[in-house]
Amino acid sequence: MPISPELIPKIKMVAPGTVLRRALDDIIMAEFGALIVFLDDIREQENILQGGFYIGTGFSPEKLYELAKMDGAIILDENVNRILAANVQLAPDPTLPTNETGMRHRAAERMARQAQKFVLTISRRRKVITLYYKSHKHQLSEINALIARISHTIGTVERYKNNLDKKCLRIERDEFLDQVQLIQVTDLLNDCIGIMNLLEEIDPYVIETGGEGRLLVLRLDSVREDVDTLVQMLVKDYGLSSFSEDEIVQIIEKLKSIKPADHEKIAVLLGWPPTAETTLHDIAVRPRGYRLLKQMAKIPPGTVDNVVERFKDLVHLSMADEANLLEVEGIGEKRARSIIDGIQHMRNRLVYR
CATH class of the missing domain: 1.10.150.20 (5' to 3' exonuclease, C-terminal subdomain)
Incomplete structure (x- = not known):
């Protein structure tokens, strides 16, 4: 399931290598549960927050770990610089929808929806971190299993890239022979679009690996740079007319939304008149x-x-x-x-x- 772009900054906050994640891992290892709310101004939510005590101290993983021994929610500022309060009871609107079953998780989801803020929970029994932000929810995966899944997906992407490279060699040969057909160009762009969209889908999961995923990032960046450059050059080479740099950016964004193998629409975005796919085989083109x-x-x-x-x-x-x-x-x-x-x-x- 795709991850909402709104959740990406929140995933970065709790990725391995961050001070917050260090505290969360310690809490999990100690088999504690936790409910953490991120607010800059407690007074804005005073109708939802009940009891507890104000701390107002600088953040450290050790302090957060000790406070997690209590049952109530911990309030951190949104930049994770200060611990504002602890042992707070949350009283969000009980009519807000939630599919959660545990009391801690139900309160967290409703709090996120009502306050439009970031809330996370740690399940004591399942040892799982769950993020809530506005109406979004994301459960963090166990890091080793996540890296294994991403590595498998990247392997698939790299195989697609190898096939793309072979097609590039064929079209380069035809370019020198002056035998390129428009369908070859749209086919190349179609393959590029598939790789670009797949990279965008797995990006949030790579972010979730934090400092543990440095090698994954290097592998992805290598593929991304090659494919991005190829798409730009194909648009510049085979557009019916010349495009400005801004127009090329807009065309690439529109290409990403095209359904797979819709060669006619790809050709139209390159400026060619609407035509049947079979006709694309008969249109000879020359790269610039x-x-x-x-x-x-x-x-x-x-x-x-x-x-x-x-x-x-x-x-x-x-x-x-x-x-x-x-x-x-x-x-x-x-x-x-x-x-x-x-x-x-x-x-x-x-x-x-």
Whole structure:
């Protein structure tokens, strides 16, 4: 089940490696239960909070652990800098809906709904941390099991990425042969969208691993960077007309909402007229050369734009000689030679492989 974006900052607060999580783990190990409410101003909720005593002291994991020995709720400020009160009884509106069964969890969910604040509980029997924020609920997983599940999912993502790389090699070969069909472009973008959406779905769970998930983050970031770059370059290369950077960002966001394998809508977002999917096989397209230039030469973006504006597409760029390239603003002899050599290397690698 997808995690609400509103819960992400709250998950970060209790992720492994934080001082708050250290206290929560100690409470679980001691087999205590806990009910913790995050408020900056107790007076705003005084009609819900009953009894207890005001503390107003600086936060530390050790203090929170000791206070968890009492039955009532503990009140922390929302930045987890101070412990405001302890042994407080919560009296939220009993008519508010809740699917919880235990008294502590029912009070926590209703408190979160009524106050629109962050509340968490620790189950003494099940040793589980549950987060409530507004109408959202999320139960934290056991860290080792969570890492194992995420690793399995990342393995799936990496296999998808390997298949995507193979398709990229095929389309790069066809680009040099001037044989690219629009359906190949929409198919590549469709695969990219699937990977991007999958990465977004597992991001909150990776955040939940905190400092324990550093290697997972590195693996994900590697895939994310490659796929994000590929999508940007495909949009720039194959849009019917040139798009500004802001327009490209908007197009990518719209692409993420398209249903899988809806090639017609992908083509429309690239600026092509609405048409049947079968027709996409008959539409020949040429890349402008953005992706190739990014792969083979360290050229500033502004200079890349100048090169594309001068030669219009990859076919004409691949036929350019050094004299033609030197006419482009920002291209000197070294960059001209680098482009020519790079094109020849890629042509040999792709066409004659």
